[in-house]
Structure formats: C-alpha cells, structure tokens
Amino acid sequence: MHNQFTVNFWGVRGSIACPGSETVRYGGNTPCVEMRINGQRLIFDGGTGLRVLGQSMLSAMPVEAYMFFTHSHWDHIQGFPFFTPAFIKGNRFHIYGAIAPNGSDVEQRLNDQMLHPNFPVPLQVMGAELDFQSIEVGQPLQIDDITIENAPLNHPGEAIGYRVSWKDHAVAYVTDTEHFPDRLDENVLWLAREADVLIYDATYTDEEYHSPKTSKVGWGHSTWQEAVKIAKAAGVKKLVIFHHDPVHSDDFLDQVGEQVARVFPNSLMAWEGLSIQITTAATLPAAELEPESVVEATISASA
Template sequence: MSQLSLKLWGVRGSTPTPGAGTLRYGGETTCFEFRAGEDAILIDCGSGARNLGVELHAAPPRAFDLFFTHTHLDHICGLPFFTPAYDDRFSITAWAGHFADRSGLMDIICRIMSPPIFPVAANKLRAVSFRNFRSGDTVERGDGIALRTVALNHPGGATGYRLDHFGKSICIITDHEHGNAEIDKAVRRFVEGADVMIYDAMYTDAEYDRFVGWGHSTWQKGVELALDAGVACPVLFHHDPRRTDDELDAIGEAAAKRHPGTLVAREGMVLNP
C-alpha cells in the first residue's frame, strides 16, 4: 500500500514575504505537493512552486495534475517560473473549478503571461493543458485516488479539495471565509473525520472585524471547525504577510491548547497522516 503524504512548498498568504521575521515558517505563497506512491498531484502554483519545479525538473519527466483553488495572483504567480511547464517531455494537466462564468483557466494565465506584464507568452508552457470542472464535482483519476471538491467562500470563488487514499484523508480549505451558513455547512460535511485539514487562518478573531468580506478566516474558527467535525490534525495556513515567526509561535501554542495536535503550517513541512 502506497503512503499518502503532503509537502508544503509555500504557506504565506497574499504576497511573498522574504525577511528575517519569516525565516522559520517561510515566506513563499501557496503550493502543495501530494504524493501517493509514484503518483503526484499539485495544488496551487504560488511562489513556492518555483523551488518545487526545480526539484521535479531534476527528476525523470512525468505526467501529473495541477489543481488550482482559485486564480488570485498569490496562487498562480509561480507558474511562469515553474520550469517543468516549459519542457514538453512532461505532461501537466492544469485544472480549476471556481469559475461562475465562461472564463477559463487558460484565459487567466494568458492575462498574466503577456506583455507588458510578463515577457514570455502562455503558449510557451508547452507541457501544460488546461481544463475546467465545477466546484462540488469529484474528479475521477482512475488510480485509486479519490479527489473530491467543495465550493469555498472567497471573492471570485474558490475550491476546496479532499484527497482520500486507502483510508487516509487530507483536506485543503484555503482561501475561505467563514460566515456563509450554507457554505459553512457544506465545508463541515466535507472535512468530517479527516486526518489532516489545511485551513485558512489568515487572521485572529480580534483582527477579523476589520477584514470582513476579504475572503479569509481565523485560526480560532479553524480549530472550532476541526473540533466540531472530528478532524485529527488541523494545520493553520495562509499566514498574513505581516505575521512574524514569533507571532505564529504564539498562535500555535494557543491553538494546541484548544485542540492538541494542531500545527502551524511551515514551508517544507511534510505531513504523513
């Protein structure tokens, strides 16, 4: 039986944050790498994807899927620097499910990869093909891996993912704002009993009133959801770019008192449920 694992290549929200205050938790934006035996599934292509691409490009060429939670800049800015995407020995199927209109993933990538914004056009991504689905669908893979999806509450839409593999489960719930009763109920059902839940903990409860409608949640709501839904290991994620390592240490200590086993996402962290 192949082991399920998740590696975090970027854990920061909104914008990369290099500097002395973010060295321990990391400053790269969202990028996840699932592994199940020889299978790889990537989720999001923020700035953390650059380093992942270097590692993948040093290995033999392969086929894999790249799923996007949504297409805000911090989740797609790594694609122009993701070297396997330019190498047609690889085969990368890029997916998105959050579009409410006739927009397509390729349309969005073409916007950021066009002069004068960027000098290399999207058609140079020779390894990449683009596909859409609808949030709430299950994406059939045929390799023993079930990938379920759920709509999240975020400006412009976003998709959460749940990967189940031989009785183990990992959920990705970012970017998401609590407070929509219908969506919250669906998310609670979606994450129920999960071994690991990555959760958007951009703010604290004390900060949240200033940012209502911005599309993000709090670490307290993440812990509350995990306790209610029987999630074994909530992982606080999408750190505010202003948040220092010391502040994240304090949040982690407080969260673990409420839900022992809670983790604060750290760049390079590998989770094996």
Template structure:
C-alpha cells in the same frame, strides 16, 4: 503557506514567506495544489526526476495562488505532461484564458507558447467529484471573492483536505466545509487572521485560526494545519498562535500527528 503576497526577510525565516503551494503524492500520482511562489523551488526539485506526469489543482486564480506558475521548471521540459484544473471560473473565463492573460504584455515578456511540456487546461464545477487514478478528489465551493474550491483527497483510507481561501460565517459552522472534511486525517485551513483581527477584515474572504479549530472539532478532523499566514504575522506572532492553538487542541491525533500545527515551508506530513 503565506497569504496574499510573498514575504522575504529574517522575521519570516522559520515559517517561510512563499505563497501557497502544496504537493501531495498518493497512488503513484503527483498532485500539486496552487501555484504560488512556492512552486518555483518545488519545480527545481522535480526537474531532477523528469519525465513527469503532474496534475495542478487551483483553489482559485488570484495572483498569490498563480504567481509562481510561469517559473515551474517542468513546464519547460518537453518530456513531461502537466494538467491544470480549476473549479471556480464562470464564463467567459477559462483557466487557459486566465493563464494566457497573465502571460501577455505589458504584464509578462513571453506567452503560453513558451511552455514545452504537454499542457492541458480543464474546468469542473466546485462540488464535483474528480479522480486521479486510484485517488479520489471531492470538492466543495468556498466563500471567497470570485469563487474558490476546497479539496478532499482520499486514498487507501487516508484523507487530507485543503481549504483556503474562505471566509467563515460568524456564529455557525460552514456546512460545506464541515461535510467535506468530516473525519479527515488532516485539514489544512485558511487561518489568515485571529478572531480579534477579523472585524477589521470582514468581507476580504479569509478566516481565522480559531474558526479552524471550531470546524476541526465539529467535523472530527484529526489534525488541523494552520495555513495562509497573513503578511503582517512574523515568526514571533506565529509562535504565539502555535502555543494558543496547541492549548485548545492538545495531544496527538490517531495518526500520531499533533492535533494542531502551524504550517511552515518544507513541512512534510505522512498521515
């Protein structure tokens, strides 16, 4: 849930310092979204449950969203299967080539051949509808340098949307995002900045927590989860964000979850 770069240190202890990684389980399927540094600890826990059948969906392949992939323990277990998906890449890039480039000299000591699990790489186009067993995944393109993909996961009348990294358009609601998230139980949204900070970071491909509130209200989202915290935002800063956001979206959603919350490491939601 940390953006751009992982942040160790006592001042990040409560909200956490690992970069983006989200696990969703539904319909007997295990889906992982992004492979930031947080995927390492997830992999340690999952390794105890092998054999595994896992899908990893990438919003995009900037370093903070893939830097933990090569430390994901299930990739080194021959009993497991791991499928990786990306919807933002344009020719000549493919997901396999991107991961292969990450794992080559002088950047990395071993190559893709080190993986022992059954690994598959697949591309789709942001905007496609995917399926993962009984789980439906809708996607939409996001406004980010080099492209990114937003996801909506629906199962048995419950829905969660994962929207990071994206930059809003000032003065208007991004219709791609609002349409994808319409009526969702939970929207996890790129809230790297405040509205006051945004002027300094225009064009960097990120949004604000206040814009997350505006989109959540416009799209009838039950719970907004503030996500992708900027490295300069320590625990004290995020406490202030949490109070300000709760004042704008007080109370509980129909699911029983708060109408707004600030994501932290280890947070588990059951919509």
C-alpha cells in the same frame, strides 16, 4: 512513493510573498501544497512556492503531475510562469480549475497573466504537454484509486476547496475561505469530515478579524479560532494552520501555534519544508525537516 500518502508544503503564506528576516522559519512563499499518493503527484495551487517545487523536480525528468487551482487570485497563480518543468518538453501536467464568475476557464486565466505588458514570454512557449480541464463544482473526479472532491468556498470572486481521499485516508485543503458569523460552513464541514489532515485558511486572529479600526470582515479569510471550531465539529485528526498573513512574523506565528495547541493539541502551523506522512496505521507526527531536506527527499523518492 508507491503505497504512501505524503503531504509536502512548499508555500504557506497568503496575499503576497514576503521574504525577509522575520519570515525565515515559516517561509515567505505563497500557497503551494504537494501530495504524493501511491506513485501519483498532485499539486494544489501555484503560488510562489511552486517555483521551489519545480526546482526540486528537475533531477527527475520527465515528470507527470496533476495540478488543482482553488482560484486565480495572484498569490495562488504567480508561481506558474516560473515553474521550470512546464518549459521542458517531455513533461506532462493535467491542470484543473473551476470556471470563474466572468466565464473564463483556468487556461485563459493562466494565459492572461503571462501576456504583455505583464510578462515577457507567453504561456505558449512552455514546452511541456499542458492538459487544461475545467472542474464542475460539486462533482468528484478520479485519478486511479484517488478521489478528489470539491466544494465552493466563501471568498470574493469565488474559490473551491478540495478533499483528497485514498484508501481509508483523506486530506482536506480549504483555502481561501471566510467563515460565517452565525454558523459553521456546511461545505467546509463536508470537505473536512473525519479527515486525517485539515489544511485551513487561518489568515487572521479573531482580534484582527473584528478590529474596529482595521476590520477584515468581508476580505475572504478566516481565523485560527474558527479553524479549531471546524476541526472539532468535523472530527479532524490533525489541523494545519495555513495561509499566514504576510505581516505575521515568525515570533507572532509561534504564539499563535501555542494558542492553537492549547485548544486543539494535534495541530501544526504550516511552514515551508513541512512534510506530513500519512500511513495505514495513523497520521504520524510531522517530519521536522528543513526545506532543503524535503527537496532531497522528494527527489530521491521520484528518482
């Protein structure tokens, strides 16, 4: 994986995991995105997709990775107690997150979800070395020659988005966020500026968001129509629609994907198993792999 920049999607749903016959093709796991950059492994969010990623890592022990949390709503952290590599001695994980509005850091919040009566074993039984660090909002950090920038997002309870840059390439991970009614969000535009890939929270359609009966205004999420506005204004090369609503079936997401492609051709609907290879020449089309194929590719690359 040296001299490569690859983005792998292990969980693409929002709000709650939703396995079932109508979510087979896009997947039902909640957010987890892995970036493999020049030999380093970066993991964004620990939704239920983190469990699947963890299983794929077991044949390549010991492992070291950097984990970045956008916030600690359940759909972004509930995979962490089931992340098997964290229980194995010899592995090492650097875990980053911003201080929450109540003053708690990322370690406390991950610890609290594993306390009785919510979970049978505490975080302290994890055998891997866990290095918790608080992110200062707006301040970049460096991992070798990789730069990770962040900015606050418009979400209840606060959240931050990330921009990951290496050489001349950048990927923006922007979830969970709600657009503003009268302007584009300057923080989102800054994170997405001329990015090779923008991963954007488009949980709703405009019709759902503005529904007079079931309005989603104030719920902290955006729409695919707003995603396109941001992508065009920021000069994004590839737009990835992410954080799918659990009630959206595979067929519904197919229709959304067709609508997005008509107004922003270089776009994708995120699905479990999607892998995007970014090269020095250009952003290549996504490799259309089944989830099992991505697992095999990741294991092979890590061996």
